[in-house]
Amino acid sequence: MAPSLSPIRSHHVAVIGAGAAGLVAARELRREGHSVVVFERQKQVGGTWIYTDHTEPDPLSVDPTRSVVHSSVYGSLRTNLPRECMGYRDFPFVDRSGESVSRDPRRFPSHGEVLAYLQNFAKEFAIEEMVRFETSVLKVAPASEEGTGKWRIESTANEKRDRRDEIYDAVVVCNGHYIEPRLAKIPGISSWPGKEMHSHNYRVPEPFKDQVVVLIGNSASADDISRDIARVAKEVHVAGRSNAADTFIKRSGYSNLWMHPMIERVHENGSVLFQNGKTISVDVIMHCTGYKYHFPFLETSGSVTVDDNRVGPLYKDVFPPAFAPWLSFVGIPWKVVPFPMFELQSKWIAGVLSGRIPLPSKENMMKEIRTLYSTLEAEGIAKRYTHQMGITQFEYSNWLASQCGCPETEEWRKEMYLTTGMRKRAHPETYRDEWEDHHLVSQAYQDFSLYT
Numbered sequence: 001m002a003p004s005l006s007p008i009r010s011h012h013v014a015v016i017g018a019g020a021a022g023l024v025a026a027r028e029l030r031r032e033g034h035s036v037v038v039f040e041r042q043k044q045v046g047g048t049w050i051y052t053d054h055t056e057p058d059p060l061s062v063d064p065t066r067s068v069v070h071s072s073v074y075g076s077l078r079t080n081l082p083r084e085c086m087g088y089r090d091f092p093f094v095d096r097s098g099e100s101v102s103r104d105p106r107r108f109p110s111h112g113e114v115l116a117y118l119q120n121f122a123k124e125f126a127i128e129e130m131v132r133f134e135t136s137v138l139k140v141a142p143a144s145e146e147g148t149g150k151w152r153i154e155s156t157a158n159e160k161r162d163r164r165d166e167i168y169d170a171v172v173v174c175n176g177h178y179i180e181p182r183l184a185k186i187p188g189i190s191s192w193p194g195k196e197m198h199s200h201n202y203r204v205p206e207p208f209k210d211q212v213v214v215l216i217g218n219s220a221s222a223d224d225i226s227r228d229i230a231r232v233a234k235e236v237h238v239a240g241r242s243n244a245a246d247t248f249i250k251r252s253g254y255s256n257l258w259m260h261p262m263i264e265r266v267h268e269n270g271s272v273l274f275q276n277g278k279t280i281s282v283d284v285i286m287h288c289t290g291y292k293y294h295f296p297f298l299e300t301s302g303s304v305t306v307d308d309n310r311v312g313p314l315y316k317d318v319f320p321p322a323f324a325p326w327l328s329f330v331g332i333p334w335k336v337v338p339f340p341m342f343e344l345q346s347k348w349i350a351g352v353l354s355g356r357i358p359l360p361s362k363e364n365m366m367k368e369i370r371t372l373y374s375t376l377e378a379e380g381i382a383k384r385y386t387h388q389m390g391i392t393q394f395e396y397s398n399w400l401a402s403q404c405g406c407p408e409t410e411e412w413r414k415e416m417y418l419t420t421g422m423r424k425r426a427h428p429e430t431y432r433d434e435w436e437d438h439h440l441v442s443q444a445y446q447d448f449s450l451y452t
């Protein structure tokens, strides 16, 4: 029998990961009265925002035995959302350059500023006292075959190599999903002699000096990294699946940066043929093709799977009905404003666990998931886009807010997200330094005065 959800019960909850998702999950769980242990394999909080010069020994990151480097952040990275929009709702991401000279006051700051913000958040809410640093979770499995609802967690302290085996009432998975690369399929690649890598292992442009580089991808990273590398490389070519087959465009402002459709095939002599018929001799192919959800520690005997990058079944992207509410995930949706969404998902999980917020029956949750899958299929949307949200994120967040009794997403935040998206597409070079949504910034700061 699973533990009953009588009103306001406190549980012993494990959170996996101390990135932006795990930090706010820990705060909300403790606020609700649960006892919390956060497992974090790195030495500090911040997850993907902890920049490191290190990269993985396997540049494509496909070797399952490789030592994993968590962060995918590159040296020049600045946020692609304005700070007002990006921060948690009750801990605004405001300029704190008055507090320390090393802060970055820009509206679209560098990765170091986001890390500093997350560190401030952890300090403000005393999160670190709940975190076991340098401790990797190796296995998460139901504690017994009888389905007691409890979870067995095996972990190891990285240095000491001592394994711990513990039982928790509930597990909240916040392990991030920008670690396990997806790769493009390229005909002829096995005998192509050049260097292949994934953007996960890109840090700085210098190694690409005087080289001819092809980047595959239409994402923010392909866009940013191509410009970064074009400063030193001989030529940079971006191959995008969504570009028309005859695309051959020189990027304005650059003498050495071109856009193409996908690669048709590559050859033993080092050349690359694009679908537009252009052939060039290439030194490096970089896959900026995104990541796969990956939960190497999770053992659910097939009850929770990753199928073509669909994590499922998940009710509202959070609870697998078979284990609800004792297993949950924060941070699965993508193309979203992540931090405020993590905050609402975490409030919901905390309230459901304590019995304050009801969940539908397992059957009804499954019914809703099946309806979602059928709708996606009928609309011709591939499984791998199940968790993509974009504009629908606000309806989703507002639903979460209604469950938790919180105010809906602020209008200014929604408008700022949409306006930034439009400016990014129209002015990819300058959107981080020039903007027109000053009225939205004022509205944001009016709201922030409640918290700052």
Ligand SMILES: Cc1cc2nc3c(=O)[nH]c(=O)nc-3n(C[C@H](O)[C@H](O)[C@H](O)COP(=O)(O)OP(=O)(O)OC[C@H]3O[C@@H](n4cnc5c(N)ncnc54)[C@H](O)[C@@H]3O)c2cc1C
Pocket (backbone or CB within 6 Å): 016, 017, 018, 019, 020, 021, 022, 039, 040, 041, 042, 046, 047, 048, 049, 070, 072, 073, 074, 077, 078, 079, 080, 081, 086, 135, 136, 137, 138, 174, 175, 176, 177, 178, 221, 297, 330, 331, 337, 338, 339
């Ligand atoms: C290149 C890049 C640019 C981005 N730009 C933006 C942006 O501009 N704005 C924005 O809002 N978002 C951006 N994002 C999205 C970003 O991922 C989210 O903002 C957010 O940081 C994700 O937080 P998370 O906690 O889900 O995951 P992560 O930050 O990845 O944290 C997961 C944590 O789990 C730990 N962990 C994993 N497995 C284990 C284990 N087995 N045992 C113990 N600990 C474990 C990791 O060490 C890590 O600390 C960007 C992402 C990338 C990759």
